[in-house]
Structures are given as C-alpha cells and as structure tokens.
Amino acid sequence: MSRIPEAMVLHARHRIPGFGVWGPAAAYCSAIVVIAVTMILGYRSQVDLRLQERTREAAVAYESVISTLAAAPELFFAQLVRDTDVTRIVRDANTADNEQFSRLNRELFARLDHEYAVLAAQDFRQLHFHTRDNRSFVRFHRPDRYGDDLTEARPTVRITNETQRPTYAFEEGRIYSGFRYVFPLVHADEHVGTVEISMSYQAIISRMQVSRAAAFDFIVRREVVEDLVFDGELANYEASCFSELFLRESAFAQPDTGRVLGVEFECIAADAPRSRRLVSDLEQAVATSVPFRIDGVDIAVSAIPIRNISGDAVAFILGYTRFDEARNLRWLFSLIGLSMALLSGLAFVLFLRVSRAHERELRLSRDLKYTMQEKDRFFSIVSHDLRGPMGSLANLAEILHDELKDIIEVPLNAREIAEVIAEGAANSSQLLSDLLDWSRSQRGDMHYAPEELSLHGLVQDQFALLRNAAASKSITLSQDTQSETVFADDYMLRTVVRNLLSNAIKFTPDGGRIHVRSRRSAAGVVVTVEDTGIGMSEAQRNSIFDLTVKSSTKGTRAEAGTGLGLKVCQEFVQAHGGTIDVESEPGTGTQIHVLFPNGPT
Secondary structure, X not given: OOEOOHHHXXXXXXXXXXXXXXHHHHHHHHHHHHHHHHHHHHHHHHHHHHHHHHHHHHHHHHHXXXXXXXXXXXXXXXXXXXXXXXXXXXXXXXXXXXXXXXXXXXHHHHHHHHHHHHXXXXXXXXXXXXXXXXXXXXXXXXOOOOOOEOOOOOHHHHHHHHHOOOEEEEEOOOOOOEEEEEEEEEEOOEEEEEEEXXXXXXXXHHHHHHHOOOEEEEEEEHHHHXXXXXXXXXXXXXXXXXXXXXXXXXXXXXXXXXXXXXXXHHHHHHHHHHOHHHHHHHHOOOOEEEEEEEOOEEEEEEEEEEEEOOOOEEEEEEEEEEOHHHHHHHHHHHHHHHHHHHHHHXXXXXXXXXXXXXXXXXXXXXXXXXXXXXXXXXXXXXXXXXXXXXXXXXXXXXXXXXXXXXXXXXXXXXXXXXXXXXXXXXXXXXXXXXXXXXHHHHOOOOOOOEEEEEHHHHHHHHHHHHHHHHHOOOOEEEEEOOOOEEEEEHHHHHHHXXXXXXXHHHOOOOOXXXXXXXXXXXXXXXXXXXXXXXXXXXXXXXXXXXXXXXXXXXXOOOOOOOOHHXXXXXHHHHHOOOEEEEEEOOOOOEEEEEEEEOOOO
C-alpha cells in the first residue's frame, strides 16, 4: 500500500489544531448563549402564565362578590314596595311645585331615616329616590341636594324609568361612584319613579379580601369624575399614584399591603410609575397583572377594569398579592440552565480530549491503512463510552417522568420538562444505537451467526420493550406468527423487528393498531409489520432507504427521527440474503414485508 506524502502529514499537523479547538470553542460559546436565552424566555413565559392566573382570580373574586350583593337590595325593595305611603310620596313629587317638592322630600327622609341607617350598617352607601322624569328626589347620603336632572348623568335611572325593570350596574355618580341597584316604583298600578340602593367599592373590596390574601384599591378615570361630580364634592377624590389619569376616593384608607404582603403601600406606589406596562394597560382598559420586586419581596399588581352600563371601562379594581412563584421559577430555571451549561462544558471537555487524542494519533500515522484503523478505534470508543451512559440516562429520565406524574406538589411545568427530557434521552439513545449498528455493518464488523429462532417469542419480547410507548398513544399490539421459526441472526432479527415496530408506533395516531404476522413461502419466511398509521406517498416510499435524501418526518406526536433505523433494517435483511418491501398510501397505513430465506436443510 502506498504511504501518505510527508508534506500532507505536516499540513495536517497545522490545520487540525485550529479546527479542533477554535471551532468547538465557538460552538460551545454559542450553546451557552442559546441556553441562557432559552432559560430567560422560558422563565418569562412561565411568569406570564402565572400572572394571567392572578388576573383571572381577581376577576372571579370581583364577579362573585357582585353576584351575592344583590340579595340585600332586593329584600329591602320587596319591603319598600309594600309601603304605600312611600310610593304615594314619590308619586306626589312628580307633580309638586318647588315648595311641595321640598316638603315631600323631608317627609320621605323622616319616614325612611331608620331604614337607611340599617342599610348603611350593611355597607350600603346610598339610598336615592328619583321621579319618573329622572329628577333627584331624595338623596339620603346628601339630603340637601335634590331636584337636579339625572337624565344624562345617570343612565341606570333613565333606563329603569323607561323599561320599568330593575337595572344592576356600576355607574359614576354626582358625588360617589358605586355598584348600583335601581328598582322601578309603582303606586296603584302607576309607575311613579325609581329607587336606587348602591354600595361603595370600599365595601366590595372588604368582601373580596375575605376569601383572598390580598389588598385592594379602587380608582376612577379623572375625566369621568371631573365631568359628573358636583364641584363641591371634588374634594372627595385624590390623584392615584399609578397615573395622573386616575383618581381614588380620598375617604378610603390606603390598601393595607404591609399586613398582607410585608411591603408598605408607599414602596409599591413609588415604584409603580416606572412600570410602563401597568400604566399602558390602565390607560387602555386591559385586564392585567404586573410583577414588582420591592425590598426583596415579589408581588403582583392585578388590574380589573370596571365597565359601566354602556360598556365603557371607567374604573379599575387593583389587587396586590404576593408573587412567590417568581422566586421559585428563578431558582428552577437557574438550576436547569446551570445543569445544561455544565453538561455542555463536560461535553466540550470530552470532545477536546477525544479530539486531541485523535489528533496525536493522526500525527503518528503515516499511511492510510493505519489511519482507517484509528477511525475504527474511534467508533469503538464512542460505542463503549456513550452507548451505556446514554441508555442509562434514557432509563433514569423515564423513571423521573413516571415518578413526577404521581406527585401532586410538583409544578406542572416540572412534569412537562421531565417528559421532554425523557423523550429526548430515549430518542438520542435509539439514534446512537442505530448509528453504531449501521457503522458496524459498513465496516463489516457485525458478527453474523444465523440459527433457527422462534418468531413468536422474539416478537413478544419486542412488544414488552415497546409497550409503554404504545400505551401512551393507546395503540394495540398484536401478532399472528403461531409457531413459525426463522433462520436468522438473533441480534439482527431483534433489531429489525424492534425498529419496524418503533417506526409504526411513531406514525400511528392515538387509538391505532399494529399487527405482526408471518407466512411461509417457497423462498422463505415473510414477516409483515402492518399499522393503521398515516401512510406514505410514493416519493416517501422511494426514498426511505436512501441516506442521501432527508426523508425522515415527524411522528403523529412530533416524535423526532432520522430515518437511519430503516437503513439498518435494510442492511441486516440484506446480510441474510433477504428483501424488504413497503406497501403504503397516504391515510391507509403501512405494510412492511421482510423475507428471510430458508436455512440449510
């Protein structure tokens, strides 16, 4: 055999180190960057999901309180409509002159002053009567203010007078805003006006706090307050710390975040204006939750838009809760990122060690035959060092996945991560096994020892290995091989059957069926693996054994593959002198027929 010229060896000595170190180093640095970016994006995605949960929880708490509050106003109204003196007074107010109107106002106030006190004790702020032409008749919370036309300012009053049906809604007011229950009043079958019972949002907030470890606040759009509230009542409002476009009722105490969160409200208020997202969502009336980190404490500020009867978002309920999940997620993604970085570093170091060892061997090698021997030795090292650990990793990942499924306290994202790790490790182990089998067959390094084998027992063994994969997709495995024997190499036959079954599971949808059958012909034994999968086109059938064509596709659950397993099957079948044929059409499943020739008689 001719020897490699010295000049080529010297050239290789200078070229290989540069490629063998700087190339992998750049790839390693790129991998670290990809890991960091992936962890950051994953963390943000999980945080966003949990913030969406906070928003939904706050919205549900608000709707639950509103739906249960109607009972008290409805009970009061049921008692009120039976008092004909009250309805008579309201009727007379519709046609009274100014003097009579004032007298009737005082008469009704005196008659229901006690009932108003009872309502106020239940946190209902306003008891307000109106004439049928929408004029304010008696404001029990401001008895000196009456007679003003509410047609434009109070749609709930106007709608109730027009439809003579109760109206429940949030509404801005001339003095306060609140959730209002407006009922029509009738005297002797004549519609005479309406009565409103409303609750302040401080009372609503106090009820929301009963079921949630949270602090709440209520803010109203500035232009709504300035357009509707009496000039003398504007002192009841102050600017919100979140945005100058919103006001809060100054009579309300600041949210007690110190007791609930361990962080004083002033600290949160000082940091809030720096959150462009929160201010933007408030201005656009979007339900949202925004994270803050104050004095080492993670909190979430949830904003629930409150819409009036016209559907306009004119106010917000603000909820403050601890957001400890953010800290837990930071730890989790930091741990995962660090683990992946360490694994990448170990892989890089291992690659450098293998690369340098191979480089030293290349420098000592002067002829082509010795170089080929070193290449074979490299494959042997890979087989010995990686096949066992990769198989162990796949088994451990599967055990971890199975264990986590039954532990309730484990976060859902941890189960999903374990599932991804288990699937990736199993795919990598299978790919490594296929790669090594194929490389050994290419080098002629496979030990071929055919014998008479029981096909039924061998297929049953492969069913046992793949039962979990099939069960995860509810796929039925069955066979009809009876007592058939095949003259074949045990390892090669098992590999062929296992790869064909694994491929069938990958491309068979949930609830499908895979059947293995055999028949003896004059040429030998034909083993058929039939599935009810997605099938193949003619172009796919023609290229599945050609490694120069990238024909591998994703399975029905996006299972990855390389197509190398089928090539290994073809190599092993040809080693027996047999053939492998494929029958398939898109949507009709696939049948793969493998012929193993008869053995010596």
